[in-house]
Amino acid sequence: MKKIIFILLLLIVLNGCTVNEGKIPASTPPVVINEKVEEEDVVEIDEDSVDNNVVDNEEQHSVINVDEPIKSEGISQNNEAASNVAEDNQKIIDENEVVEEQSSKEMEEEPATSGNLLKVSGLTENELSLSLEELKALDELIFEADFYSLNSFGTTGYTHFKGINLWQLLEKKALIKNEATVVTVVAQDGYKMQFTVEQVKKQDYIDETNSEAKYPMIVAWEENGEEYTPDKGAPFKLVVGQKEAGDTNKPQWVSNIDSIVVE
Ligand SMILES: Nc1nc2c(c(=O)[nH]1)N[C@H]1C(S)=C(S)[C@@H](COP(=O)(O)O)O[C@H]1N2
Ligand SMILES: [Mo]
Secondary structure (H helix, E strand, O other): OHHHHHHHHHHHHHHHHHHHHHOOOOOOOHHHHHHHHHHHOOOOOOHHHHHOOOOOHHHHHHHHHHHHHHHHOOOOOOHHHHHHHHHHHHHHHHHHHHHHHHHHHHHHHHHHHHHOOEEEEEOEOOOEEEOHHHHHOOHHHEEEEEEEEEOOOOOEEEEEEEEEEHHHHHHHHOOEOOOOOEEEEEEOOOOEEEEEHHHHHOOOEEEOOEEEEEEOOEEEEEEOOEEOOHHHOOOOEEEOOEOOOOOOOHHHOOOOEEEEEEO
C-alpha cells in the first residue's frame, strides 16, 4: 500500500514537473515577447532580446533590426533567419531613404516658400525679382477677367483671374531686348511652357464661347477672388486664353511660376 501511495505521489510530482518545464519562468516577460514575435513578423528571437527584457515595442523593433544583422554574421546555422533579418534591415534602410528624400525636398522648398519671388531674366535690360506685393503694386499693368479653359480631356470651365499683363511687364519693366524671340515660363516643379515673343505680345486671345472676349497673357496671383497663399508654392500662375476655337489652353496655365526666361 505504501508502495502504491509512493508511486502515485511520484507520478503526481513527475507530472507536475513536466507541466512546469513547459512553462516559462516567471522572471521573464513571456507574454510581451511572444506577442511581439507575432506583431513584428520576426521569425526568430534570440536569447539576448529576452534577457534584455525589452518591452517597449519601438525599442524592441530597433533592437531586433539594428542588432541582428551584426550578430547574424557569426551565425551560419540559420540562413533563413539571417536573410529575414537582412530583408528587414533593407526595409529600414529604404524607409530612411524616403525620409531623407522628403526632408531634402522640404529643404529645397523652404527658400521658395519664404522667397517666392517672380524672376525675369535673359535678354532684358532689367532683370526682375519681384515679390507678390511688388507685383500687385504695378497697378497700371493689372488685368482681370473670367478665363475660359479647355483641357486635353475636353473638360471646360470658367475661372476668374486677376494678375499682371505679361507682355507689358516684359516691355515696360524688364525692358525686353529687340533680339529676343522666345519666352519660357518655368514652374517650381520644373513644369514649363515655351512661347514665341509674338505669342506673348498678342493681346487678343479668345474664349470660343464668348465672341467679345479678348485676353492678354497674364501672371495671376488671384483666382476666383482668392489670393494664392505662399505656403502652396510661388503665388503666380500663367493664364492664357485660346488662340482659336478648340485650342486646349489649360495645360498652358503654369502654376507656381519660379522664373520667366527670355532668349
Ligand atoms: N507647375 C505646373 N503647372 C501646371 C501643371 C503642372 O504639372 N505643373 N500641369 C498643367 C496641366 S497639364 C493642366 S491640365 C493644368 C491643370 O490645372 P489644375 O491643376 O488647376 O486642374 O495645369 C497645368 N499647369
Ligand atoms: Mo493636363
